[in-house]
Amino acid sequence: MCKPNPSGANSDAGMKKSVDPSVVSKKRIITRSELACHNQPSSAWCAIHSSAGGMTKKEKGEGEDDGSGGGGGYIVLDVTNFASVHPGGDLVLLAAGKDASVLFETYHPRGVPRSIVEKLRIGTMEDGSFTSFYSWESDFYSTLKSRVVGRLEERGLSRRGSLGIQVKAIFLLVGFWYSLLNMYLGMNRAFLASALWSMSMGIFAALIGTNIQHDGNHGAFARAKYVNKVAGWTMDMIGASAFTWEIQHMLGHHPYTNVLDMVEEERKGMGVDCKLEEKDQESDPDVFSSFPLMRMHPLHVPSWYHRYQHMYAPVLFAVMTLAKVFQQDFEVATSRRLYHIDANVRYGSGWNVARFWIMKLVSMSYMLGLPMYLHGPARGLGLFVIGHLACGELLATMFIVNHVIEGVSYGRKVPNGCGDRNNDNDDGKKVCKPTTMMGDTPMERTREMAHERIARGGGGVDETKALPSVPFNDWAAVQCQTSVNWAPGSWFWNHFSGGLSHQIEHHLFPSICHTNYVHIQDVVESTCMEYGVPYQSEPSLWVAYGKMINHLKCLGRGKIE
Numbered sequence: 001m002c003k004p005n006p007s008g009a010n011s012d013a014g015m016k017k018s019v020d021p022s023v024v025s026k027k028r029i030i031t032r033s034e035l036a037c038h039n040q041p042s043s044a045w046c047a048i049h050s051s052a053g054g055m056t057k058k059e060k061g062e063g064e065d066d067g068s069g070g071g072g073g074y075i076v077l078d079v080t081n082f083a084s085v086h087p088g089g090d091l092v093l094l095a096a097g098k099d100a101s102v103l104f105e106t107y108h109p110r111g112v113p114r115s116i117v118e119k120l121r122i123g124t125m126e127d128g129s130f131t132s133f134y135s136w137e138s139d140f141y142s143t144l145k146s147r148v149v150g151r152l153e154e155r156g157l158s159r160r161g162s163l164g165i166q167v168k169a170i171f172l173l174v175g176f177w178y179s180l181l182n183m184y185l186g187m188n189r190a191f192l193a194s195a196l197w198s199m200s201m202g203i204f205a206a207l208i209g210t211n212i213q214h215d216g217n218h219g220a221f222a223r224a225k226y227v228n229k230v231a232g233w234t235m236d237m238i239g240a241s242a243f244t245w246e247i248q249h250m251l252g253h254h255p256y257t258n259v260l261d262m263v264e265e266e267r268k269g270m271g272v273d274c275k276l277e278e279k280d281q282e283s284d285p286d287v288f289s290s291f292p293l294m295r296m297h298p299l300h301v302p303s304w305y306h307r308y309q310h311m312y313a314p315v316l317f318a319v320m321t322l323a324k325v326f327q328q329d330f331e332v333a334t335s336r337r338l339y340h341i342d343a344n345v346r347y348g349s350g351w352n353v354a355r356f357w358i359m360k361l362v363s364m365s366y367m368l369g370l371p372m373y374l375h376g377p378a379r380g381l382g383l384f385v386i387g388h389l390a391c392g393e394l395l396a397t398m399f400i401v402n403h404v405i406e407g408v409s410y411g412r413k414v415p416n417g418c419g420d421r422n423n424d425n426d427d428g429k430k431v432c433k434p435t436t437m438m439g440d441t442p443m444e445r446t447r448e449m450a451h452e453r454i455a456r457g458g459g460g461v462d463e464t465k466a467l468p469s470v471p472f473n474d475w476a477a478v479q480c481q482t483s484v485n486w487a488p489g490s491w492f493w494n495h496f497s498g499g500l501s502h503q504i505e506h507h508l509f510p511s512i513c514h515t516n517y518v519h520i521q522d523v524v525e526s527t528c529m530e531y532g533v534p535y536q537s538e539p540s541l542w543v544a545y546g547k548m549i550n551h552l553k554c555l556g557r558g559k560i561e
């Protein structure tokens with residue numbers, strides 16, 4: 001329940017329209033539950049780490065040292081009215097009601113002027129409101145940003161949109177509708193012919209998902225926000241909800257890749273489901289959404305059947321999109337939450353809910369209803385399922401290898417320190433070093449190697465320079481520890497996968513169009529090397545797939561707890 005606050009800014013009236021920041025003291029203390037109330041398009045407040053705002057203590061309005069080193073506290077912005085003028089469109093609303101530091105940092109490679117942040121600022125979060133997994137102290141990410149933006153400018157490339165993505169989008173849309181049409185028209189031919197067209201439709205749907213909607217919803221398909229919106233809607237065109245995808249992918253998976261909140265896991269184990277605003281948002285839904293069917297995180301309790309998960313995983317992957325279209329979308333739209341993530345920011349609006357139902361109805365009528373009418377109920381249903389199986393298999397194959405694979409790290413948030421040798425954390429924060437399934441810490445290994453390289457000199461290394469300090473839980477460094485590339489530098493695979501083959505670059509720069517990843521890959525890799533941060537690449541999709549299956553096999557045996 002949302003409680004009124006002393007200033008009245010959060011009263012019922014306050015919920016209807018945004019607060020005029022000029023009349024609200026920037027020193028006003030805002031609680032976590034108050035922030036959580038402003039979680040809708042009609043009233044959207046978000047918290048960002050004060051260092052994300054790039055502000056000094058004086059600018060924060062606190063006057064005195066708060067002990068945060070300029071980066072410990074959180075400021076609160078009211079972005080309700082700003083959404084209509086925001087260059088990234090209504091993506092800014094995704095931040096509503098939450099700690100939006102990661103979104104704020106990652107979607108603005110050129111930064112955001114302080115004056116804008118100050119204008120939107122309405123207060124400061126109560127001390128201790130959030131305990132984040134991440135550190136923002138190192139200059140690793142800011143160096144990456146300036147080098148990547150510099151490279152794109154040098155080559156005359158736009159950060160968002162490209163001719164390549166637009167031509168490809170037309171080809172994929174034509175391919176999808178042409179396959180669907182041929183599937184309809186095959187009613188007097190052998191079932192096999194229609195089944196092949198249905199598979200083709202499924203493959204085009206998967207590629208629309210990774211190439212058009214993915215960039216569109218990340219704000220990377222084009223410079224114009226309306227074009228991005230339409231590109232994002234292609235998700236609904238292929239039958240799934242773009243809103244649910246945004247909640248799961250942009251609010252869950254991207255900011256908190258492979259991180260598991262152990263308190264929530266413990267609660268779940270005991271059957272306790274506390275209020276949304278009391279839940280920790282820092283947990284990646286992608287690593288636990290398939291549990292207990294599959295064990296994708298080393299801290300999940302293994303069951304006997306997980307021993308066989310590497311065998312049945314490819315079958316489960318294939319039904320993945322069916323589960324999204326028929327179960328997850330409806331559950332999220334009606335409950336307005338996805339696991340621990342508040343989905344009100346999208347499903348709290350009547351227009352959005354109407355759009356959800358209309359698009360479901362329309363897409364189901366041409367993808368399922370019409371084939372059933374033309375081919376008969378059983379054949380029509382069969383064709384629909386065949387299309388989805390092809391779509392699900394391709395999507396999962398290209399996606400899962402990026403985060404569930406030998407060598408990749410997993411993070412965990414725990415209540416009282418980590419307690420084991422590998423994970424002693426010296427700063428009292430409730431985070432542990434990301435480790436692999438085997439318990440090693442790639443970050444430590446990479447930094448040791450970097451120190452040795454520096455000591456040896458040569459190989460382009462400046463031995464007069466010390467290795468820059470990067471905490472193991474630096475946000476950008478965590479992305480490099482938890483994501484893996486395959487076929488890096490390959491123009492073809494980058495285009496085919498919609499940039500999934502350059503997953504490290506994608507996680508670091510989600511708002512940069514995927515056609516640019518081949519142009520920035522070497523910049524990211526060399527900066528990682530310079531800073532002693534892991535950068536894992538597999539030579540091809542096939543090698544990555546083999547390693548993913550092997551990894552699932554080991555996880556299934558419950559080798560490491």
Ligand code: HEM
Pocket residue numbers: 046048077079086087088089091092093094095100103104107108109110111112113116117120159160218219220511
């Ligand atoms: C929280 C307060 C936010 C403020 C004050 C803000 C402000 C801005 C500003 C000033 C720009 C223009 C930057 C430039 O020209 O390089 C911008 C661009 C953008 N914003 Fe935000 N933003 C906010 C949150 C968000 C969030 C939460 C998202 C995504 C979920 C987002 C996505 C984008 C995108 C995609 C662009 C275009 C980036 C580009 O041109 O490279 N913004 N924003």
